[in-house]
Amino acid sequence: MLPGSILQKLKDRVTSMDGGGTLNLGVYYKNTLVALCHALEDALLEADYSSLVITAFQRGQWYLQEADRYSDIAKRSRHVTIMASADSSFAEHPTSQLPNVSLVSLRDNDPVEQEWHLIIVSPNYTAMVLCQELSDADYGPEGPPAHDLSRKFYGFWTFEPTLVQETARLAIAHIEDYNRDLAIQLDQHFQDIVARSQADGALCGVPTTDNLGNIVGQVVSYLQNSYQGLSGHAEIGFDAYPLRLGKNLVSNELQAFLRMAQLIDQTDLSNPMAAAEVATLAESLGQLLDLPAWQLHRLRLAGLLHRIATLPSVTSTLQTAAVDVPSGEVAPSCPLLPGTQILRKMNRMKAIATILTHQSEAWDGSGTPAGLSGDAIPLESRILGLVSCFQEQLATRCSAALAATSGQQTGALDVATPEDLATALAECQPEDSLRWDPKLLEAFSLLVSGLQQGLSLSVALPRVSSGLWLLDSHSDEELINPQPASTSA
Amino acid sequence: MDIDAIRAGKLQQLSGVRLEDEELSEAALQKANLVGASLAGCNLHRAQLNSAHLEGANLTGCNLAEADLRANLAGANLIQANLTEADLRGSNLRGANLMQVNVSGAAMAGAFFSGANLANANLQSADLRGADLRGCNLTQVNLQGANLQQADLRGATLLEANLEEADLQGANLAGANFSRANLLCARLQGVNIDGTILDEAYLVGTELAQV
Numbered sequence: 001m002l003p004g005s006i007l008q009k010l011k012d013r014v015t016s017m018d019g020g021g022t023l024n025l026g027v028y029y030k031n032t033l034v035a036l037c038h039a040l041e042d043a044l045l046e047a048d049y050s051s052l053v054i055t056a057f058q059r060g061q062w063y064l065q066e067a068d069r070y071s072d073i074a075k076r077s078r079h080v081t082i083m084a085s086a087d088s089s090f091a092e093h094p095t096s097q098l099p100n101v102s103l104v105s106l107r108d109n110d111p112v113e114q115e116w117h118l119i120i121v122s123p124n125y126t127a128m129v130l131c132q133e134l135s136d137a138d139y140g141p142e143g144p145p146a147h148d149l150s151r152k153f154y155g156f157w158t159f160e161p162t163l164v165q166e167t168a169r170l171a172i173a174h175i176e177d178y179n180r181d182l183a184i185q186l187d188q189h190f191q192d193i194v195a196r197s198q199a200d201g202a203l204c205g206v207p208t209t210d211n212l213g214n215i216v217g218q219v220v221s222y223l224q225n226s227y228q229g230l231s232g233h234a235e236i237g238f239d240a241y242p243l244r245l246g247k248n249l250v251s252n253e254l255q256a257f258l259r260m261a262q263l264i265d266q267t268d269l270s271n272p273m274a275a276a277e278v279a280t281l282a283e284s285l286g287q288l289l290d291l292p293a294w295q296l297h298r299l300r301l302a303g304l305l306h307r308i309a310t311l312p313s314v315t316s317t318l319q320t321a322a323v324d325v326p327s328g329e330v331a332p333s334c335p336l337l338p339g340t341q342i343l344r345k346m347n348r349m350k351a352i353a354t355i356l357t358h359q360s361e362a363w364d365g366s367g368t369p370a371g372l373s374g375d376a377i378p379l380e381s382r383i384l385g386l387v388s389c390f391q392e393q394l395a396t397r398c399s400a401a402l403a404a405t406s407g408q409q410t411g412a413l414d415v416a417t418p419e420d421l422a423t424a425l426a427e428c429q430p431e432d433s434l435r436w437d438p439k440l441l442e443a444f445s446l447l448v449s450g451l452q453q454g455l456s457l458s459v460a461l462p463r464v465s466s467g468l469w470l471l472d473s474h475s476d477e478e479l480i481n482p483q484p485a486s487t488s489a
Numbered sequence: 490m491d492i493d494a495i496r497a498g499k500l501q502q503l504s505g506v507r508l509e510d511e512e513l514s515e516a517a518l519q520k521a522n523l524v525g526a527s528l529a530g531c532n533l534h535r536a537q538l539n540s541a542h543l544e545g546a547n548l549t550g551c552n553l554a555e556a557d558l559r560a561n562l563a564g565a566n567l568i569q570a571n572l573t574e575a576d577l578r579g580s581n582l583r584g585a586n587l588m589q590v591n592v593s594g595a596a597m598a599g600a601f602f603s604g605a606n607l608a609n610a611n612l613q614s615a616d617l618r619g620a621d622l623r624g625c626n627l628t629q630v631n632l633q634g635a636n637l638q639q640a641d642l643r644g645a646t647l648l649e650a651n652l653e654e655a656d657l658q659g660a661n662l663a664g665a666n667f668s669r670a671n672l673l674c675a676r677l678q679g680v681n682i683d684g685t686i687l688d689e690a691y692l693v694g695t696e697l698a699q700v
Contacts, residue, residue, distance in 0.1 A: 154694040293596030466634040466654040
């Protein structure tokens with residue numbers, strides 16, 4: 001990592017924080033970064049975010065390729081700052097002349113010249129891509145790739161407001177070396193946005209289906225379009241397509257969902273490890289039931305993403321009173337949960353979306369959304385429903401102990417006493433055979449008694465940048481109403 | 490040899506049998522005794538081989554994709570076999586020859602590989618949580634994006650291995666040789682690196698924190 005680069009400075013800042021956080025860095029091809037940045041930028045055109053945008057383009061020529069798009073972005077933004085090493089016509093483009101666009105010509109030895117940034121801060125939407133290109137030596141014996149789109153970067157992208165705001169602060173400090181007046185101006189915008197972000201109703205830290213959810217959906221669509229576009233680049237060569245560039249795109253589609261799930265957990269201080277703990281409990285229960293490996297992986301991924309299903313919409317978040325549903329009205333068919341609909345944008349999430357949709361079904365048929373009963377409810381949905389209910393009960397029981405821990409990676413399972421575990425299970429037991437599958441509840445009771453006797457499950461935070469090990473050829477299966485089986489099967 | 494009877498699981502005592510290039514996909518071979526059998530080139534796609542005895546068996550070039558291989562494969566020969574998405578959880582692969590196998594996306598949590606030869610194998614995105622890889626030859630393997638949490642890699646050779654974005658959290662890397670390995674953005678938190686050789690390894694973006 002280049003000393004003095006923004007990525008390095010952020011890493012230093014994060015590692016020195018309480019609990020020694022990590023940035024969870026990943027590898028990105030230029031091809032992926034282009035699609036990712038276009039998606040995150042175009043979200044700015046969809047709503048009036050009045051954002052502050054700070055970018056670093058490496059070279060002026062890359063900015064010039066995007067300059068027309070940036071003209072539209074500037075129209076919807078408070079201010080846009082573009083850092084790049086100066087190329088000949090860099091400053092002459094009409095976008096560069098706009099009153100709320102500022103250019104910073106990077107000096108030759110500035111490490112930021114090797115970086116690719118997109119930093120978006122606003123009260124209702126924060127996002128960032130923060131990457132650094134590999135040096136020629138880092139490419140290893142093969143050396144740098146011949147094709148521009150195969151150039152490799154490392155870093156990360158995120159929607160997390162605290163990280164994005166911290167990076168904006170570092171970028172403004174960097175700009176101060178070049179243009180003090182601009183830095184002062186940017187800092188004023190920034191302070192105002194931070195104040196507004198903390199106000200009630202600000203959405204940047206509140207995951208919702210129709211704000212963040214739509215943006216995540218857009219990211220997935222753009223990455224998919226880029227995947228389809230790869231076949232048009234025969235010159236990249238067989239080696240790169242589809243193996244490397246394609247995998248990187250798919251990995252980032254999955255990452256978009258995992259990042260949304262991560263944000264849901266981070267904003268729920270009363271249960272900050274829900275996803276990781278539910279995933280681990282569900283997988284452990286699956287192991288007890290001797291499920292095949294592919295099903296365990298599917299269960300784990302469903303556990304990591306389970307809270308996306310119940311993600312509220314902006315309207316329901318802003319309303320203080322609960323929405324009344326007329327009791328006599330019964331939905332004519334299985335209603336679509338907006339959260340799981342976002343997952344369906346990715347074909348390989350089809351099975352996961354179905355599992356999450358039906359996690360609130362009940363064994364006796366009294367559940368939602370489809371009133372399925374017994375074995376008609378997908379097994380993973382039954383497991384997830386039970387396990388997430390237990391985990392939620394446990395987090396409620398342990399709220400005092402959780403509040404007392406300062407570390408970011410402490411969850412209910414870490415602090416629960418044997419009594420807490422017993423009580424949380426007891427809360428689930430009265431609904432045996434009503435809500436829960438009796439066989440599952442029995443097996444789960446065994447797991448919980450193991451935990452009471454000191455069995456320790458390793459709850460690792462998911463590595464969002466490499467989740468592909470959780471996807472396999474079963475990921476796009478139809479779990480309910482399967483297609484008629486072919487005669488040869 | 491009655492192939493249909495074998496596929497249906499009616500024949501269990503098959504030690505030393507020669508069944509080369511046969512069509513055995515989805516065969517029910519749970520608990521079968523295939524010690525020293527030669528199954529080279531067979532199509533065993535989705536075969537049920539759980540609890541089977543395959544010690545010293547020859548599975549060269551077999552298609553074992555999505556097969557249930559929670560079996561004893563000690564000393565077996567699996568050169569160039571296709572093991573994509575196979576279930577190898579807890580399998581015994583001690584001393585097996587897995588050169589150039591394709592194990593991408595396979596589940597190998599808790600499998601025992603000690604002393605196995607995995608040189609040039611493709612283990613991309615494999616689940617190797619808690620696997621025992623002590624003393625393995627992992628020269629030039631592709632472990633990109635693989636999950637190696639809590640794996641035991643003591644004394645393993647990972648020369649020029651590709652571990653890009655691999656998750657090695659809590660792994661034991663004591664005495665392992667990572668010379669010229671690519672550890673770009675690998676997660677190496679809580680690892681034991683006593684005597685680990687990292688000469689000329691690519692450690693860009695690697696999150697390294699020793700226990």
